[in-house]
Amino acid sequence: MTHDEMPLRISAPPARRKLIRFQETGLLGVIFALGLALTVFGGSLQIRQPGTGTVETVNKFLRADNLGMLANNASFFAIMAVGEAFVIITGGIDLSVGAIYCLSAVCGAMFLSYFGPGGAESGASPAWVVPAAILLCMGVGTLCGLLNGAGVVLFGIHPFVITLGTLAIYRGVAFVMTKAQAYTNFPSLFTDGLIRYQIVWNGHALYPVPLVIMICVTIFAGWYLKHTVTGRHVFAIGGNEQAALFSGLPVKRVKLKVYAFSGLTAGIAAIIMLGYYGSASSDAGTGYELGVIAAAVVGGASLVGGRGTAWGALLGALMIQMISNGIIILNIDQNYSQIIIGSVIILAVLWDRINTTLRERRMARSAQSARDSRQEISS
Amino acid sequence: MPGSCHALVGENGAGKSTLGKILAGLCRPDEGHFEIDGVPRRFRSPLEAQRAGVGIVHQELSFCPNLTVAENICLSHLPNRVGRMNWPEVYRQARACLDEIGADCDVQEELGRLNTGQTQMVQIAAALATGARLLVMDEPTSSLSAAESRRLEELIGQLLQRGTTIIYVSHRMDEIFRLCDSVTVMRDGQHVATKSIAKTDETELIQLMIGRAWTKFFPKHLDRPIGAEQLRVESFSSPGKFSEVGFALHSGEVLGVAGLVGAGRSEMALGIFGLDANRTGRIFVKGSEVSIGSPREAMALGIGLVSEDRKSQGLVLGMSCGDNVTLCSLEHLSRCGIIRLPQERAVVADFFSKLRIKAASPQVPARVLSGGNQQKLVLAKWLARQCRILILDEPTRGVDVGAKAEIHQLIEELAADGYAILMISSELPEVLNLSNRVMVMRNGRVMQILNRVETTEERVMQLMAGRTGAGNTNRPTSVANN
Numbered sequence: 001m002t003h004d005e006m007p008l009r010i011s012a013p014p015a016r017r018k019l020i021r022f023q024e025t026g027l028l029g030v031i032f033a034l035g036l037a038l039t040v041f042g043g044s045l046q047i048r049q050p051g052t053g054t055v056e057t058v059n060k061f062l063r064a065d066n067l068g069m070l071a072n073n074a075s076f077f078a079i080m081a082v083g084e085a086f087v088i089i090t091g092g093i094d095l096s097v098g099a100i101y102c103l104s105a106v107c108g109a110m111f112l113s114y115f116g117p118g119g120a121e122s123g124a125s126p127a128w129v130v131p132a133a134i135l136l137c138m139g140v141g142t143l144c145g146l147l148n149g150a151g152v153v154l155f156g157i158h159p160f161v162i163t164l165g166t167l168a169i170y171r172g173v174a175f176v177m178t179k180a181q182a183y184t185n186f187p188s189l190f191t192d193g194l195i196r197y198q199i200v201w202n203g204h205a206l207y208p209v210p211l212v213i214m215i216c217v218t219i220f221a222g223w224y225l226k227h228t229v230t231g232r233h234v235f236a237i238g239g240n241e242q243a244a245l246f247s248g249l250p251v252k253r254v255k256l257k258v259y260a261f262s263g264l265t266a267g268i269a270a271i272i273m274l275g276y277y278g279s280a281s282s283d284a285g286t287g288y289e290l291g292v293i294a295a296a297v298v299g300g301a302s303l304v305g306g307r308g309t310a311w312g313a314l315l316g317a318l319m320i321q322m323i324s325n326g327i328i329i330l331n332i333d334q335n336y337s338q339i340i341i342g343s344v345i346i347l348a349v350l351w352d353r354i355n356t357t358l359r360e361r362r363m364a365r366s367a368q369s370a371r372d373s374r375q376e377i378s379s
Numbered sequence: 380m381p382g383s384c385h386a387l388v389g390e391n392g393a394g395k396s397t398l399g400k401i402l403a404g405l406c407r408p409d410e411g412h413f414e415i416d417g418v419p420r421r422f423r424s425p426l427e428a429q430r431a432g433v434g435i436v437h438q439e440l441s442f443c444p445n446l447t448v449a450e451n452i453c454l455s456h457l458p459n460r461v462g463r464m465n466w467p468e469v470y471r472q473a474r475a476c477l478d479e480i481g482a483d484c485d486v487q488e489e490l491g492r493l494n495t496g497q498t499q500m501v502q503i504a505a506a507l508a509t510g511a512r513l514l515v516m517d518e519p520t521s522s523l524s525a526a527e528s529r530r531l532e533e534l535i536g537q538l539l540q541r542g543t544t545i546i547y548v549s550h551r552m553d554e555i556f557r558l559c560d561s562v563t564v565m566r567d568g569q570h571v572a573t574k575s576i577a578k579t580d581e582t583e584l585i586q587l588m589i590g591r592a593w594t595k596f597f598p599k600h601l602d603r604p605i606g607a608e609q610l611r612v613e614s615f616s617s618p619g620k621f622s623e624v625g626f627a628l629h630s631g632e633v634l635g636v637a638g639l640v641g642a643g644r645s646e647m648a649l650g651i652f653g654l655d656a657n658r659t660g661r662i663f664v665k666g667s668e669v670s671i672g673s674p675r676e677a678m679a680l681g682i683g684l685v686s687e688d689r690k691s692q693g694l695v696l697g698m699s700c701g702d703n704v705t706l707c708s709l710e711h712l713s714r715c716g717i718i719r720l721p722q723e724r725a726v727v728a729d730f731f732s733k734l735r736i737k738a739a740s741p742q743v744p745a746r747v748l749s750g751g752n753q754q755k756l757v758l759a760k761w762l763a764r765q766c767r768i769l770i771l772d773e774p775t776r777g778v779d780v781g782a783k784a785e786i787h788q789l790i791e792e793l794a795a796d797g798y799a800i801l802m803i804s805s806e807l808p809e810v811l812n813l814s815n816r817v818m819v820m821r822n823g824r825v826m827q828i829l830n831r832v833e834t835t836e837e838r839v840m841q842l843m844a845g846r847t848g849a850g851n852t853n854r855p856t857s858v859a860n861n
Contacts, residue, residue: 227720228713228716228717229709229713229716230716232702232706232709233709235695236695236706239698240691240695240696240697242691242692243691243692243693243694243695244695244706245654245674246654246674246684246686246692247674247707247760248673248675248677248678248679248707249675249706249707306695306697306698307697360744360746360747363739363743363744363747366739366743
């Protein structure tokens, strides 16, 4: 038989892993190029060193506080974009992330300020208040996500509609709960002690915690997608839901999980926001859903489903954040920023699609040639 | 010839519908041309065909069910003034078209609300509305009741008298003999014979349709005695799809299922696989009664379905071949939900060599594989899940000749290995060669289960098509008629 003569090329480097690496090196390349351009064209800035009082010239873009700010601003979006990527890979969409983010933040904020320094129960030990607040935010986020998932699974209504509805509902709940009032005055163990934990480097204050959380979430999500059964099912359902059903996959359970995960990431982002800004109100995160979806899509997630990565979502968020940062640094009129970001989203996706088409054509050709060569041998 | 009716007959997949589509400009021929009124033509679009006076009435009703009857009839030439719909004119034209063929239905009704018979009339009206002088009818009666079929036949008679030429594609012998003047037999995409209807008979036509050179070979699994009963189905019914289906399937046995398109074979397979909520009846696996409510439950009982349409139901085309193979067996290849990748790779490599799947590597997307290799992937998926009862629905559809032989060999090996296989196929040689027994279905009912020794192509074909032929999906002809 033919297989005796043609050993299988199992040992060849797995094309899928190579493919992912390729996909993301492209995005990484764009980010580096963007960084380089901003460094070169951004110009320099005179700042007075806070410690010594000496004036020194620094690059506007490539300096610790700008980069730190960039990373922290990107972290909210990146974390939610990773969760959104899961939903998008299954072929769904979650429009309610901004509202879930807001609702979890508001719940956490009310809890923290109730037990905080100025609250009714100011005597409570922050040692349990802070972990409880964190769990509360994550719990609220997950619950909201589960409700989305339940709506999608039980009613069979398109996720766009379900999450468009819950977007309004969750934000409305946040409004009602807070009576449109902002909550502040959290235990300092939570803000300065945890999320705004500061390290001083060269006289600059840096806040590494949001960054670390962002990277941890991404690593976990990337591992989950690649190494777990559910992760594989996520891709299968997005790639062909009918085939997944015909193959006996637990389609509904997996869908519930991805929406819950998307909610969870919104809860985690809310924790960071609470600690970083030290306050929350019911208008937090308005319009974030579009930024989050854009980040996931720029990172290679296909709205048709079946494609996307966690790292891609992170890089997508980073890239969008860099562009808005660049607009400030290059002194471009702020009014143009939306036009620029919008165009970049379309271009990024277009570029990705062209790449995919070329890659598939190449693969089809190599499969064809493999077939031909085997046929020659067998005949 | 104006006013004549020419029948086009052949087995499933003989190329009748494709020929009709080429005539109507829906498909482009790879080569060659045809002549209309002595002029060689080659249509590039349905619109061109319409201009040349060719209309088609499709087998599967292909209209916009959400639009009104009137809109559907006038769809290709909606009367308008600078893009603004001229509604009175639309309704008037549609009314006129329907009157012409004597159909009565409300032109403002949504098409989706009409029954199949009325929809069929609307299709014909629409085809005539474009000024068709040559009408291709692709199995127009396959979804009609007996009364509706009779009305359609009357209408065809009227059209013929008015000088319309009709190409009539059908399986129903009695209709052909009543309506048509001449008949062309096709087989495997090729023209076999053209006869005047007066000079031929049913038996001859059936022989021409199936009469390919084939030898009955003797697969090795037939030597072995069949094993214990694996799957038994009793009084299995689903309204409008199949009724009172019953059979038993043993390990080491291939039970072939023959029947025309629409005989309820695939529907029955889906029913067994837990994908039909309306089905009633009893299913026994290994002698004990089970209830199967979803593919997941079927899978847990060791039943695997290689479905008719591998691209939409069998494979996740964008995923790698390897991932497709292990798609439903990941639970066995993981610990605490974490996939053991080395073990998975080993399983994939094992099945790639066992089933001789040809791909550049298991990591290429399933999309790039040829039809035969894709089919093997679907099979591998169920074998990897250790399913011992396999339902194969058209296992060699859209597969080239070499791969077909390989798949046949695989089926043979699996049966010899003790798998219980239910094989639905529209290819008679395939069914007759590989099966221990052949179950023939017509109109949702089991006509007969034949033993290998008593099957001949003629016998099966007669059971499939039915001698009396006046088929009616709502009131199936009973077994007693045969």
